[in-house]
Amino acid sequence: xxxETDRVAEPHQQAxxxxxxxxxxxxxxxTLNSGSVLALQRSAGNNAVGSLIAxxxxxxxxxxxxxxxxxxxxxxxxxxRSPALLLRSQLRSARLQRVVNTVGGxxxxxRYDLKKDDDGTGAAPAAQNWxxxxxxxxFKPTIIADAELIGLTQSVxxxxxxxxxxxxxxxxxxxxxxxxxxxGVGTETDExxxxxxxxxxxxxxxxxxNDSSTSLSDASTAFFGENGWRFKDAKGxxxxxxxxxxxxxxxxxxxxxxxxxxxxxxxxxxGAQSGMYYGSVRWGWRTDAAGAxxxxxxxxxxxxxxxxxxxxxxxxxxxxxxxxxNKDTVDxxxxxxxxxxxxxxxxxxxxxxPLPVGTRIVITRDLVPPATTxxxxxxxxxxxxxxxxxxxxxxxxxxxERS
Amino acid sequence: xxxxxxxTRDGYAGLFLAGDASTAGAVYAADGAAxxxxxxxxxxxxxxxxxxxxxxxxxxxxxxxxADVLGPIYARALELTGSHALSGNLWGALWASPxxxxxxxxxxxxxxxxxxxxxxxxxxxDSPVRYEGSREAMVGNAQRYRVxxxxxxxxxxxxxxxxxxxxxxSERDAEIDRLKASLDG
Numbered sequence: 177x178x179x180e181t182d183r184v185a186e187p188h189q190q191a192x193x194x195x196x197x198x199x200x201x202x203x204x205x206x207t208l209n210s211g212s213v214l215a216l217q218r219s220a221g222n223n224a225v226g227s228l229i230a231x232x233x234x235x236x237x238x239x240x241x242x243x244x245x246x247x248x249x250x251x252x253x254x255x256x257r258s259p260a261l262l263l264r265s266q267l268r269s270a271r272l273q274r275v276v277n278t279v280g281g282x283x284x285x286x287r288y289d290l291k292k293d294d295d296g297t298g299a300a301p302a303a304q305n306w307x308x309x310x311x312x313x314x315f316k317p318t319i320i321a322d323a324e325l326i327g328l329t330q331s332v333x334x335x336x337x338x339x340x341x342x343x344x345x346x347x348x349x350x351x352x353x354x355x356x357x358x359x360g361v362g363t364e365t366d367e368x369x370x371x372x373x374x375x376x377x378x379x380x381x382x383x384x385x386n387d388s389s390t391s392l393s394d395a396s397t398a399f400f401g402e403n404g405w406r407f408k409d410a411k412g413x414x415x416x417x418x419x420x421x422x423x424x425x426x427x428x429x430x431x432x433x434x435x436x437x438x439x440x441x442x443x444x445x446x447g448a449q450s451g452m453y454y455g456s457v458r459w460g461w462r463t464d465a466a467g468a469x470x471x472x473x474x475x476x477x478x479x480x481x482x483x484x485x486x487x488x489x490x491x492x493x494x495x496x497x498x499x500x501x502n503k504d505t506v507d508x509x510x511x512x513x514x515x516x517x518x519x520x521x522x523x524x525x526x527x528x529x530p531l532p533v534g535t536r537i538v539i540t541r542d543l544v545p546p547a548t549t550x551x552x553x554x555x556x557x558x559x560x561x562x563x564x565x566x567x568x569x570x571x572x573x574x575x576x577e578r579s
Numbered sequence: 580x581x582x583x584x585x586x587t588r589d590g591y592a593g594l595f596l597a598g599d600a601s602t603a604g605a606v607y608a609a610d611g612a613a614x615x616x617x618x619x620x621x622x623x624x625x626x627x628x629x630x631x632x633x634x635x636x637x638x639x640x641x642x643x644x645x646a647d648v649l650g651p652i653y654a655r656a657l658e659l660t661g662s663h664a665l666s667g668n669l670w671g672a673l674w675a676s677p678x679x680x681x682x683x684x685x686x687x688x689x690x691x692x693x694x695x696x697x698x699x700x701x702x703x704x705d706s707p708v709r710y711e712g713s714r715e716a717m718v719g720n721a722q723r724y725r726v727x728x729x730x731x732x733x734x735x736x737x738x739x740x741x742x743x744x745x746x747x748x749s750e751r752d753a754e755i756d757r758l759k760a761s762l763d764g
Binding site: 295296297300304330332334336339340341342343344345346347350352353354367368372373374375376377382385387399400422423424425426427428436438500501 | 592593595596597598599600663666668669671672676678679681682707709710711712713714715716717718720721723
């Protein structure tokens with residue numbers, strides 16, 4: 177699909193925290209070649225190819241080709257298309273737009289339907305104004321992924337009648353107003369955003385139902401979805417399974433100025449890449465001031481580390497106890513994501529690239545004098561996975577994401 | 580605006596579930612003494628009375644009124660849940676998560692035997708108990724609870740009776756009939 181069609185439709189929340197876990201292990205048969213790159217390009221899209229630049233060794237022609245494919249080179253001028261071709265292309269895009277690619281896999285839905293005057297059990301009185309969606313969200317890990325378990329975890333932002341309106345579970349762990357950041361949609365902020373889990377469950381993985389869980393890798397319950405995986409077993413055979421999440425979010429009195437917005441992230445919870453995020457997507461629904469009820473398109477939020485809103489909610493989740501039972505929660509990985517706020521050139525093996533303002537990175541080696549450079553790794557966007565050095569003069573242009 | 584009017588205007592969500600904009604603290608600071616009067620005032624309306632009691636539990640040491648007053652109020656709150664004046668989430672997920680009675684269920688159970696007559700009166704109430712949210716709603720709504728199911732659950736807890744849950748509605752009704760018979764005996 178066109179990589180531009182799965183970009184964030186609603187500007188995504190930026191904030192601060194570091195990516196845990198090792199760098200993606202590229203499993204392409206040991207060496208990079210045109211066939212293996214093509215395989216990755218087909219499975220994960222052009223942008224994901226950028227993560228291979230660091231693996232290109234001394235082959236400068238391969239480095240250049242990878243950079244070109246990943247979009248590090250100027251795009252070619254647009255070609256003329258006849259109206260018929262254009263229409264065909266648009267129809268194809270409309271059909272495929274539901275699929276979203278992030279660095280670690282492919283997101284899709286089996287169902288994603290608006291529900292009006294339906295409380296989740298069936299028809300409800302119209303006067304109660306129930307609104308919501310039914311969704312089965314799937315994450316198919318692709319070539320970058322190497323994990324024996326992959327869980328889906330999500331944050332939720334709930335507003336009813338223009339006001340934050342939490343469930344008892346979320347009320348125990350929301351982003352407070354003082355820490356809230358603008359989402360980029362009108363005057364909306366991420367106030368009230370919380371990890372979505374029941375009041376008794378200690379595990380943040382959505383499909384795990386366990387009030388005494390102590391590990392992210394605990395078993396899932398099919399009613400809520402399933403964990404996935406992608407790894408090679410002891411005999412070298414590839415084992416793959418798509419992760420899924422089933423949800424029927426609903427709010428009453430939600431006929432106007434209301435919304436439930438979710439960010440779902442795929443997280444390796446066991447195996448070689450345990451602790452690594454494979455990207456995140458946004459979905460949900462909203463009603464406007466006039467009562468128009470609409471589904472939020474499934475869109476990519478992050479190529480890798482989830483948004484700052486998700487990570488802030490995760491930070492609060494980690495520090496919280498269950499509102500019922502007062503039990504410790506199982507911690508989510510929280511990368512200390514920084515953001516590029518000015519001129520930053522990353523000196524990488526294939527060359528030196530200027531990082532766009534807003535690029536999300538983690539510091540892998542701090543700048544400590546007398547050293548003249550520090551080291552970073554890009555954790556989101558078109559340069560995801562790229563590592564390299566940054567000069568001291570440009571180091572002040574790396575800021576906390578939620579500052 | 581009177582304190583009772585403010586309670587019913589804000590509702591449980593406005594008082595407790597609006598994050599930093601929750602108004603319970605402000606209501607308590609402005610009308611703490613009036614809240615005690617509302618709890619005791621039978622003319623104040625069931626919703627205002629239970630919300631006043633909830634504010635006193637959350638922001639103070641709890642209502643001064645005894646279980647003879649609070650027991651019937653919390654049973655009426657369960658009845659109000661059938662018309663969704665209050666959300667099912669406030670009673671926990673019942674059999675699906677017995678350790679969590681939610682804020683209203685916890686306070687109902689605290690009234691002990693004083694809540695029993697009011698709960699018995701609800702054993703014929705077929706109104707649905709609806710849950711809001713995402714993950715919490717998935718758990719609660721999956722059971723298709725009715726007010727009478729919740730009444731039976733809490734009666735079982737108060738009286739120490741073993742009230743089993745059944746997926747099948749007719750079996751669930753039969754279980755409630757057995758509970759009624761045991762109470763009549």
